Amino acid sequence: MMAKGFTSKLVHFQYQQDNQANNQSFGSIHTPIYNSVPYGYQSVEDIMDVFQGKTKGHAYARQSTPTTDSLQNLLTMLDDAFGALTFATGMAAISATFLSLLKQGDHIICSKFLFGNSYSFFTTLENFGITVSFVDTADVNAVKAATVKQTKIVFVETLANPGTQIPDLLNIGDYCEEKGLLYIVDNTMTSSYLFSAKAAKAHLIITSLSKYTSGHGHVLGGCVSDTGLFNWENYPHIFENYRTGNSKGWGLQQIKKKSLRDMGGTLSSDSAYQIAVASETMALRMDRQCESANKLAALLDAHPKIKKVYHPSLESHAQHEFAKKHFKHFGAILSFDLEDDVELVEIINKLNIAINATHLGDNRTLILPMAPTIFYEMGAQNRKTMGIGDKMIRCTIGIEDTQDLLDDFTQALQD
Numbered sequence: 022m023m024a025k026g027f028t029s030k031l032v033h034f035q036y037q038q039d040n041q042a043n044n045q046s047f048g049s050i051h052t053p054i055y056n057s058v059p060y061g062y063q064s065v066e067d068i069m070d071v072f073q074g075k076t077k078g079h080a081y082a083r084q085s086t087p088t089t090d091s092l093q094n095l096l097t098m099l100d101d102a103f104g105a106l107t108f109a110t111g112m113a114a115i116s117a118t119f120l121s122l123l124k125q126g127d128h129i130i131c132s133k134f135l136f137g138n139s140y141s142f143f144t145t146l147e148n149f150g151i152t153v154s155f156v157d158t159a160d161v162n163a164v165k166a167a168t169v170k171q172t173k174i175v176f177v178e179t180l181a182n183p184g185t186q187i188p189d190l191l192n193i194g195d196y197c198e199e200k201g202l203l204y205i206v207d208n209t210m211t212s213s214y215l216f217s218a219k220a221a222k223a224h225l226i227i228t229s230l231s232k233y234t235s236g237h238g239h240v241l242g243g244c245v246s247d248t249g250l251f252n253w254e255n256y257p258h259i260f261e262n263y264r265t266g267n268s269k270g271w272g273l274q275q276i277k278k279k280s281l282r283d284m285g286g287t288l289s290s291d292s293a294y295q296i297a298v299a300s301e302t303m304a305l306r307m308d309r310q311c312e313s314a315n316k317l318a319a320l321l322d323a324h325p326k327i328k329k330v331y332h333p334s335l336e337s338h339a340q341h342e343f344a345k346k347h348f349k350h351f352g353a354i355l356s357f358d359l360e361d362d363v364e365l366v367e368i369i370n371k372l373n374i375a376i377n378a379t380h381l382g383d384n385r386t387l388i389l390p391m392a393p394t395i396f397y398e399m400g401a402q403n404r405k406t407m408g409i410g411d412k413m414i415r416c417t418i419g420i421e422d423t424q425d426l427l428d429d430f431t432q433a434l435q436d
């Protein structure tokens with residue numbers, strides 16, 4: 022019987038791949054950690070073929086190892102993609118992708134509600150002669166209005182942090198297809214379990230593996246996968262030497278050579294192993310996290326000390342209907358504004374379970390006030406335009422027992 026479910030396929034993947042393909046894994050249910058840096062060959066012709074791409078093989082661990090390859094195959098399966106590349110971190114995957122595919126004079130369109138470090142990276146690109154338009158991607162018309170002749174890429178995140186905005190994902194996919202623009206979707210906050218970016222016609226999917234994929238707050242990693250929907254033959258910046266073989270693979274080929282090989286943001290085999298093992302419980306963890314987030318959002322939404330709650334499960338959320346239809350759950354990030362007269366520090370310090378920490382998608386509930394931390398450096402004026410209020414608190418829900426979380430917030434908000 023062929024397993025069809027997300028977790029059934031996930032937990033059997035490495036065992037089946039490694040033992041059916043060559044039966045050299047002694048029945049190991051996990052792909053082992055290969056820590057060799059160079060890979061040796063019996064005859065020089067064999068290594069010549071590997072260098073020339075005539076046979077598949079490993080040459081040097083900066084580009085690939087059997088362990089990172091195996092994780093890449095697993096992630097390809099989860100994203101229903103053509104192929105995938107792993108990186109040392111999510112930011113390494115993002116910077117590698119844009120630096121490999123853009124040239125001076127290009128223009129890109131990004132959502133204005135972005136992960137802060139991605140936003141910062143895009144402002145760095147402007148120093149290299151690439152122009153960036155940050156627009157409110159909740160409406161595809163904003164993307165259309167920002168498009169110019171030089172536009173190459175549209176970049177969005179599925180669920181923004183901390184405000185939980187959701188872009189017009191499907192309409193932007195249709196628009197990019199029509200215009201031949203490369204559509205890159207950062208699916209970190211929803212993951213391949215909650216949302217199929219391929220169904221929205223994304224061409225490249227970026228995922229920080231440090232978040233829900235690994236979930237235990239113990240390892241960093243990033244991934245870019247190619248859904249196979251983009252026609253790379255029409256993309257002007259593919260170097261001549263990478264225009265070989267199936268054109269569906271040209272984009273990843275260039276990202277691999279120009280970034281993994283030349284820039285070196287490589288995932289280690291140790292980390293790849295940790296991520297693969299931890300990913301097995303992704304759906305179970307996210308079911309619990311999202312269920313708790315829904316209940317906590319409802320509790321906070323009804324509380325007199327809370328001014329506003331940001332979570333797509335609430336009917337007041339602008340993209341509630343969209344999320345209900347297209348996401349498996351509403352996500353496990355939840356933010357809220359305290360009423361003006363409620364003491365921010367006091368409430369947070371009264372919580373016993375949530376840890377004061379900046380991270381997302383962890384097994385533990387993490388909490389952080391936004392204005393005095395992540396958004397401190399940018400100043401009050403920028404915070405205002407980004408919708409970050411002085412009393413805004415971000416909470417990323419862990420796998421603790423739901424009732425414990427509800428009880429903890431209830432007591433912290435009591436007089």
Ligand SMILES: *Cc1c(COP(=O)(O)O)cnc(C)c1O
Nearest residue numbers: 110111112136207209229231242
């Ligand atoms: C965390 C995060 C990243 C960066 O991932 P790292 O693995 O921490 O480098 C990128 N995008 C989003 C949406 C994130 O939440």
